Amino acid sequence: MASDHRSEADLAEALEGAWEIQTVDGEKLDHRGVLLIESPYAFYTEFDIDSKKFVGSRGGAIQIMGDKISYTTEFNTWDKENVGTDYEVTASMNRKKATLEFKSSGDSFTMVLTRIDNGDGDLAGAWRITDRMRNGEMQAMRLGARKTIKMITGSRFQWVAFNPESKQFSGTGGGKVVLKDGKYNEHIEFFSKNPDRVGADLSFDYKVNGDKWDHSGLSSTGNPIREIWTKQ
Known part of the structure; x- marks a missing residue:
């Protein structure tokens, strides 16, 4: 208390x-x-x-x-x-x-x-990925015990993939985030699977509609991505 x-x-x-x-x-x-x-x-x-x-x-x-x-x-x-x-x-x-x-x-x-x-901003909150683009089409993901949650505060982000039922941890990454002019910009400060990602800067387009966050751009490998994240 x-x-x-x-x-x-x-x-x-x-x-x-x-x-x-x-x-x-x-x-x-x-x-x-x-x-x-x-x-x-x-x-x-x-x-x-x-x-x-x-x-x-x-x-x-x-x-x-x-x-x-x-x-x-x-x-x-x-x-x-x-x-x-x-x-x-x-x-x-x-x-x-x-x-x-x-x-x-x-x-x-x-x-x-x-x-x-203080945790302020357009994307402040905890979000779960629920839809992603596959072969040019948006598809709903099957939601089970395993989940990927991305938390965003006013200046920082962290995503984590885990399964609380099996106690399995699959990976995490995070660092600083800046939102400006419809762009989501992240600077990676830690990455559990691949430390070579640390120091990378990535930029994406974002739109928020109610409890849905539309996230699109190019992945760290240069491939086009589009994801829908739902606020928890």
Whole structure:
């Protein structure tokens, strides 16, 4: 639960966005750590830009009900068996700093964070890919337990492919994002499968219609793509 008196909407708004990790259980990291929160998901990732090293990532569903925050792990590259673990989260915060305490029956940890952005923008939110172009035609994807979620805050993005039922993690990538004049521009700062992608800049066209995001352009390999992402 939160340490100050906020409504559910106020608390969600205060938590959403991108956060820089200062300490975990009082210890500073040897590399960068970033936490992204856009309801109903939270992703936490550690990486080193200079060495192009992906250290690890964990994330899952976050729910804010009144003054209580709950979080359920849906992927964890450090500990696969942690998937499915439920945590109660206590938040103490001001505008630019927050302390989050995660507690479950068998695990607990505390993060001290400073704000990177407030999670504002056309594409701010958590999105799931639901349609993609194949052979020149848009086709709905069969939605099962495996999912690809892309989270966007005011200045950062991260996509993750995972299956919480099988506890399988398939990959992730992320970094900085800029939206301008109908263009979605991303600068990759970590990529779990291929560190050579780090440092790449990609630009796409985007349109938002209700809870649908139409994403089109050329992939990192130069092939034309068009995808529909649905807000979660």
